[in-house]
Amino acid sequence: MDRLLSDIHACRICEKYLPLGPNPVITVSSDTKILIIGQAPGIKVHKSGIPWNDQSGKNLRKWLDVSDEMFYNSGIFGVMPMGMCYPGKGVRGDLPPRPECAPQWHDKVIRHIHDLQLTLLIGIYAQKYYLQQRGFSTLSENVRNFRDFLPDFFPLVHPSPRNILWQRQNPWFESDVVPELQLTVHQIIDRYL
Secondary structure, three states: OHHHHHHHHOOOOOHHHOOOOOOOOOEOOOOOOEEEEOOOOOHHHHHHOOOOOOHHHHHHHHHHOOOHHHHOOOOOEEEOOOOOOOOOEEOOEEOOOOOOHHHHHHHHHHHOOOOOOEEEEEOHHHHHHHHHHHOOOOHHHHHHOHHHHOOOEEEEOOOOHHHHHHHHHOOHHHHHHHHHHHHHHHHHHHHHO
C-alpha cells in the first residue's frame, strides 16, 4: 500500500487541468474498514492536505456520530475521492472531479484493502461510478433506497452546507437515513475496537 500511495502522490496525469497543480488527497491503509468516496477536495482541503477538513467534514462526522480522532484513524476510515486533486472553481462552485483519476487508481487501492466492510458513496459522481446500472435515476432515490445497496455501499448526499435546502426538502434523510447510517457504521467499528 505504501508504494501505491507514493505513486498516487506523484501522479501528474491531469496536471494541465488543475489550476493549483496536483496535490492528491487520500488517506487509506490496508486495514481500512469503511471507505469514504466523495467528490474531490475543496480549496481548503487542497491547502491543508487533510481530507474533510472543512464544514462538510464536520457535518459528515456528525452524521456518522464519530470523533475527529476516530474519523482520521485510517485503520477504520479511509478517504479516496473520485478526483483526488482540487479541480478548480466553476460557475456554481467547484468543478466536477477529473475523470482520469478514479479509473487510474480506485481499483488498485481497493485491491490493497484486506477487509473492507462498507463504502460510503457521497454525491452523484461516486454513485454513478460505483452503482452504475444498480443505481436509481437520481441521487435522492439512491439515498432514500440505501438498503438496496447494502452491505457493500451506502449512498449519501454531500454534507456540504450548500445542501441544507435539500435536507430541509427531504426530512426523511435526518429521521430515517442518518440513524441507519450511524447504526451500520458503529456495528462495523464495534467489531474491530
